Amino acid sequence: MHDAEDDVDHELREQAEKLALTLSQGGMQKTTARVMTALLFSRRETMTAGELGESLRISSGAVSGAVNQLIPTGMIERVPAPGSRRDHYRFRKHAWATLMGNQNTLLASMWDAAAGGVKIAGRESLVGQRLDEMQDFYGFMQREMAALIDRWREQYDAGQA
Amino acid sequence: MHDAEDDVDHELREQAEKLALTLSQGGMQKTTARVMTALLFSRRETMTAGELGESLRISSGAVSGAVNQLIPTGMIERVPAPGSRRDHYRFRKHAWATLMGNQNTLLASMWDAAAGGVKIAGRESLVGQRLDEMQDFYGFMQREMAALIDRWREQYDAGQA
DNA sequence: CTGAACATTCAAAGATATCTGAAACTAAGT
DNA sequence: ACTTAGTTTCAGATATCTTTGAATGTTCAG
Numbered sequence: 001m002h003d004a005e006d007d008v009d010h011e012l013r014e015q016a017e018k019l020a021l022t023l024s025q026g027g028m029q030k031t032t033a034r035v036m037t038a039l040l041f042s043r044r045e046t047m048t049a050g051e052l053g054e055s056l057r058i059s060s061g062a063v064s065g066a067v068n069q070l071i072p073t074g075m076i077e078r079v080p081a082p083g084s085r086r087d088h089y090r091f092r093k094h095a096w097a098t099l100m101g102n103q104n105t106l107l108a109s110m111w112d113a114a115a116g117g118v119k120i121a122g123r124e125s126l127v128g129q130r131l132d133e134m135q136d137f138y139g140f141m142q143r144e145m146a147a148l149i150d151r152w153r154e155q156y157d158a159g160q161a
Numbered sequence: 162m163h164d165a166e167d168d169v170d171h172e173l174r175e176q177a178e179k180l181a182l183t184l185s186q187g188g189m190q191k192t193t194a195r196v197m198t199a200l201l202f203s204r205r206e207t208m209t210a211g212e213l214g215e216s217l218r219i220s221s222g223a224v225s226g227a228v229n230q231l232i233p234t235g236m237i238e239r240v241p242a243p244g245s246r247r248d249h250y251r252f253r254k255h256a257w258a259t260l261m262g263n264q265n266t267l268l269a270s271m272w273d274a275a276a277g278g279v280k281i282a283g284r285e286s287l288v289g290q291r292l293d294e295m296q297d298f299y300g301f302m303q304r305e306m307a308a309l310i311d312r313w314r315e316q317y318d319a320g321q322a
Numbered sequence: 323c324t325g326a327a328c329a330t331t332c333a334a335a336g337a338t339a340t341c342t343g344a345a346a347c348t349a350a351g352t
Numbered sequence: 353a354c355t356t357a358g359t360t361t362c363a364g365a366t367a368t369c370t371t372t373g374a375a376t377g378t379t380c381a382g
Contacts, residue, residue: 011281012288019274026267027188031370040295041278043288049329059372064330085327085380091291096271096298106187110257113180117202120172127173127204130252133317134201137257140313148309152301156294192340210359220342225360246350246357 009043013055016041031058035066039076039091046079046088074098097149104142111138170204174216177202192219196227200237200252207240207249235259258310265303272299 016037023033034056039047047055053063067089070076075095081088092098114135121128177198184194195217200208208216214224228250231237236256242249253259275296282289 008281012278015274015277015281019271022267022270022274029370040291041288043282043286045287060329061331061373062371065370068330085329086378087329093294096295100302106183109183110180113176113183116176116179117173120169120176121204125204126206127202130201133254134257136317136320137313140316141261141309144309144312148302148305151305152298155301156297159297190340211357221359222343222361223341226340229360246359247348248359 012041012043013038029066029069031056031062032066032069034058035063036070036075036091039089042091046081046090048081049087049089052089073102094153097153101146101149104146107138107142107145111135111142114138173202173204174199190227190230192217192223193227193230195219196224197231197236197252200250203252207242207251209242209245210248210250213250234263255314258314262307262310265307268299268303268306272296272303275299 017034019040020030020033020037023037024030028036035052038052038056049060049063049067052058052067053060056063067076067078071078074092075098076089077092079088079090114131117131118128118135121131123129123132178195180201181191181194181198184198185191189197196213199213199217210221210224210228213219213228214221217224228237228239232239235253236259237250238253240249240251275292278292279289279296282292284290284293
């Protein structure tokens with residue numbers, strides 16, 4: 001006999017792996033991406049480290065490494081689990097907004113680098129102009145991105161209520 | 162004797178390498194990042210492949226590989242050079258805006274992945290909700306980011322005039 | 323306090339990604 | 353057409369990143 005629920009699980013797993021591949025090409029570590037998408041596409045609310053390892057066929061060490069990369073970024077969280085001995089993980093609400101918000105650090109570094117260059121070369125020179133444009137762009141982005149994310153949150157929360 | 166111009170060059174090179182390091186930690190290839198920042202922080206308008214290789218102490222093959230990664234992204238461009246035998250490169254105007262605009266492809270993949278999952282699991286389920294939020298977020302971002310970049314271009318071009 | 327059940331760490335192995343250098347190729351000048 | 357400056361390609365060498373698996377650490381239940 002054929003179980004429809006299993007099919008759903010299987011298809012979700014496929015989607016999950018596909019996304020993980022995309023993310024890893026975009027710079028995220030492969031195992032980290034796989035763990036993240038496994039939680040994202042799981043029908044369950046939380047998964048234990050053991051379940052993740054078994055489902056993805058990776059060692060406990062790899063799971064540990066991945067979750068410890070994911071947690072500080074705010075993508076997933078450790079959930080106190082009643083009954084179970086330890087460590088259940090779950091995909092966080094608004095994780096995507098958090099992730100994008102973290103990019104602000106990078107935007108700030110870019111701004112700093114540009115500002116540093118302008119200080120050395122002066123705003124008059126050719127290179128100064130080039131860096132000035134860069135500084136202007138990253139300053140703008142830093143301000144506006146933060147506002148944009150806030151706007152999404154409001155809009156989304158309003159839609160939920 | 163001490164040449165002030167040389168000092169400026171040297172300090173700019175330091176800043177360039179610092180930024181290249183940051184970018185490479187953020188996922189960009191190291192040599193690609195170094196080539197890009199070398200052009201960005203150069204006092205000259207364009208640099209040849211040979212100059213890049215000498216300045217960064219990398220082989221001609223490495224330079225070739227790096228520029229051919231950078232050009233399709235729109236960060237740098239090949240400039241027809243009168244007099245010189247071939248290939249001068251220069252950092253493009255509005256390169257940063259272009260770069261950020263390219264991110265839209267990624268945003269679209271994220272949206273697709275979410276949509277695919279919702280289709281499989283339905284919007285009612287727990288996982289459906291999770292993916293629905295993701296879809297909403299990336300849909301929003303895709304729309305708004307494009308608008309934001311346009312807004313910067315206008316604002317910047319206005320300020321220049 | 324002890325033992326069971328996990329989780330974490332880390333050295334070594336394995337897998338990837340990247341660079342070099344030389345040969346092959348291209349195009350500009352004569 | 354030939355020469356030469358300069359670029360691209362690619363196999364092999366190198367460097368870097370990841371994973372495994374076993375040892376070590378931690379926490380909870382009894």
